[in-house]
Amino acid sequence: MSLSSRHLLGLSGVPKEDLQLILDTATTFREVLERPIKKVPTLQGKTIVNLFYENSTRTRISFELAQKRLSADTINFSTSTSSAKKGETFKDTVRNIEAMKVDMIVVRHQSAGVPQYLTKISKANIINAGDGLHEHPTQGLLDMYSIRERLGKLQGLKVCIAGDVAHSRVALSNIFGLKTMGAEVSVCGPSTMIPTGIESFGVKVLHNINDAIANNDVLNVLRIQLERNAGVRIPSLREYHQYFGITTERIEKFNRDILILHPGPINRGVELSSEVADGPYQVILDQVTNGVAIRMAVLYLLGTMHN
Amino acid sequence: MKIVLKQVNLLNPEQKLQQKSDILIEDGVIKKIGGLKEEDFKTSKVFDFENKYCVPGMLDMHVHLREPGREDEETVETGCNAASAGGFTSVACMPNTSPDIDSAEVVRYIKEKSKNHLVEVYPVAAASLGRKGEALAPMYELFEAGAVAFSDDGIAIKTPHVLRHAMEYSKMFDAPIIEHCEDDSLADGAMNESATSTLLGLPAIPTVAEDLIVIRDIMMAEFTGARVHIAHISSKNAVDLVRQAKKKGIKVTAEVAPHHFTLSDEMVKTFDTNYKMNPPLRSSEDVDAMIEGLIDGTIDCIASDHAPHSIEEKEMEFIYAPNGILGLETILGISLSELVHKKRLSLSQLVEKLSINPRKVLNLPVPQIKEGEKADLTIFDPDLIWTVDVSKFKSKSKNSPFDKRLLTGKSIAVINKNKMFYEEKFFGI
Ligand SMILES: [Zn+2]
Numbered sequence: 023m024s025l026s027s028r029h030l031l032g033l034s035g036v037p038k039e040d041l042q043l044i045l046d047t048a049t050t051f052r053e054v055l056e057r058p059i060k061k062v063p064t065l066q067g068k069t070i071v072n073l074f075y076e077n078s079t080r081t082r083i084s085f086e087l088a089q090k091r092l093s094a095d096t097i098n099f100s101t102s103t104s105s106a107k108k109g110e111t112f113k114d115t116v117r118n119i120e121a122m123k124v125d126m127i128v129v130r131h132q133s134a135g136v137p138q139y140l141t142k143i144s145k146a147n148i149i150n151a152g153d154g155l156h157e158h159p160t161q162g163l164l165d166m167y168s169i170r171e172r173l174g175k176l177q178g179l180k181v182c183i184a185g186d187v188a189h190s191r192v193a194l195s196n197i198f199g200l201k202t203m204g205a206e207v208s209v210c211g212p213s214t215m216i217p218t219g220i221e222s223f224g225v226k227v228l229h230n231i232n233d234a235i236a237n238n239d240v241l242n243v244l245r246i247q248l249e250r251n252a253g254v255r256i257p258s259l260r261e262y263h264q265y266f267g268i269t270t271e272r273i274e275k276f277n278r279d280i281l282i283l284h285p286g287p288i289n290r291g292v293e294l295s296s297e298v299a300d301g302p303y304q305v306i307l308d309q310v311t312n313g314v315a316i317r318m319a320v321l322y323l324l325g326t327m328h329n
Numbered sequence: 330m331k332i333v334l335k336q337v338n339l340l341n342p343e344q345k346l347q348q349k350s351d352i353l354i355e356d357g358v359i360k361k362i363g364g365l366k367e368e369d370f371k372t373s374k375v376f377d378f379e380n381k382y383c384v385p386g387m388l389d390m391h392v393h394l395r396e397p398g399r400e401d402e403e404t405v406e407t408g409c410n411a412a413s414a415g416g417f418t419s420v421a422c423m424p425n426t427s428p429d430i431d432s433a434e435v436v437r438y439i440k441e442k443s444k445n446h447l448v449e450v451y452p453v454a455a456a457s458l459g460r461k462g463e464a465l466a467p468m469y470e471l472f473e474a475g476a477v478a479f480s481d482d483g484i485a486i487k488t489p490h491v492l493r494h495a496m497e498y499s500k501m502f503d504a505p506i507i508e509h510c511e512d513d514s515l516a517d518g519a520m521n522e523s524a525t526s527t528l529l530g531l532p533a534i535p536t537v538a539e540d541l542i543v544i545r546d547i548m549m550a551e552f553t554g555a556r557v558h559i560a561h562i563s564s565k566n567a568v569d570l571v572r573q574a575k576k577k578g579i580k581v582t583a584e585v586a587p588h589h590f591t592l593s594d595e596m597v598k599t600f601d602t603n604y605k606m607n608p609p610l611r612s613s614e615d616v617d618a619m620i621e622g623l624i625d626g627t628i629d630c631i632a633s634d635h636a637p638h639s640i641e642e643k644e645m646e647f648i649y650a651p652n653g654i655l656g657l658e659t660i661l662g663i664s665l666s667e668l669v670h671k672k673r674l675s676l677s678q679l680v681e682k683l684s685i686n687p688r689k690v691l692n693l694p695v696p697q698i699k700e701g702e703k704a705d706l707t708i709f710d711p712d713l714i715w716t717v718d719v720s721k722f723k724s725k726s727k728n729s730p731f732d733k734r735l736l737t738g739k740s741i742a743v744i745n746k747n748k749m750f751y752e753e754k755f756f757g758i
Pocket of ligand 1: 482483484509560561607608
């Protein structure tokens, strides 16, 4: 079995068989992570570059760990300045890296479309680690994995993505992946945080968090991105918490069976109360562990493909 | 030198002229239309233009020539060469150069650079100093030096206060204010706001950013009695606003660029930065509204918004790439293919939008195809099928989304200022 594409640019358009294969492969690697020696030789001799144009220590560490556990050689290239400002064009940077004979590139960038552009200028397998407000496919996959791990399935589940959907790359990957796997997906948040035309992707739009809690099996709670000018779109974090924050009170009143996910880092007291963030309904730290397994699975499946 | 255009279809709706005829041009002046003698053919260079159309020289009223400042992307000369190849005998160039066209010196500099070229260049000067929207540019002086209109293109004139004075002042010499209609506070994006921008995760600009400035400008034109011209209109609502304003008798005109009546924002799905421009490509509904506006006359002109950019800059990540595409060498072919061959406009209507109306907006005389008049002519073949090839462009830049596109209709020759451009060459006539 192998994937139908040699890149992972997003979850939009990825067939169900591919998603299934990645999730199942991750189960194998998840088990490896419980062993005393957490290393397998599957990607020995492969060189992987982590090309990070945006600061994201968590995602980078997760990928790096996954690469080390697969015995690949890893190089980190991190810069927070855009090519527009630093003189060397993005294309030149990539060509330089390419000249060092790399097999795979994991890329994070402020601009949507960069991973797709990379496939045109590089021969390496490209993995999108987040592009603009577009996609973050390994996050979508690890969320799906974490849900499946707890609830045993994805088909038929009701999943709501709550928060600043308009400024999230996690939301789209979740929507596309979950829908392909047969889940029913909705989004919930203040109307200023719901992007134009999202209903056309077949998701329901909610503005009442109590309804969202009451009517779903899973709530994937997004981080309120303070750095993305949230202040113009919501009056205050206090008001956000008051009307959209997930609290134990709300959960206990509306749905004690709900499963809470959060991609991190958490703004405690904003989208989640501290009590929920540490409480019995959430799987936030499992998501982190599963993230390594998912990234191992993706790297393994792409790195061992015969082109 | 004498030339004869043989059996060409003369077409000038302004003169109600439509006839097939031989035409003799001597020393840049139309000497005879019909009635040519054996002698005339013998002593002239003869061009067999049967089935070709000869119309008043076309004027592209919205081009960026990049000189002074970015001569690596385009110069007055290469821009004029591109205009000639595209079928234009005149262009109006926008003021967002470096320095801006906000002093008579820069107007004269551009005039001087284009003096000996076939193509006449009409500078559009900045309405405000440095296009900052704070103080008026020396408009009278700019006008006297040769500017034909005023615009802070790239952005709208910043405040209603400055807009009011720019309009009142320009009214004295009947020069229009050309507005790039976009509300700055809503314009922080890389494409049109739609389900497609959500799908692609790109920051987006809503059409209302355009509509707000269009309505502001229309109301100010009504208030001041001045003329306002809406540059590169792209939103359906904006077309409706112009339509209503015209009915009320407000002095408003509008132009549309070929990409806005041909391409929708779906094209951005390729993440090809040649689909990045400002205003951005809109929805297919907006595209249809552009065609409606052209048909019913709400949109007066077609202008290319020719915007050359270097390869290095255009090849940047989508959100960082500059806005704009080339237009001069494809505008006629696209207009013929999309409007005339699809039976949306007649040839006469197209000539109005490319030759006649731009001059009316800019208060310039329309070239007459008449004995004794100076020959300022465009000759095109409406049925010639060709493939766009950016590598053959006369422009110094190559940023066109229309590369490899099959078009029907192409310019064959242009004649102006005692010069002719034909078969890729310039020569005196
Ligand atoms: Zn403009």
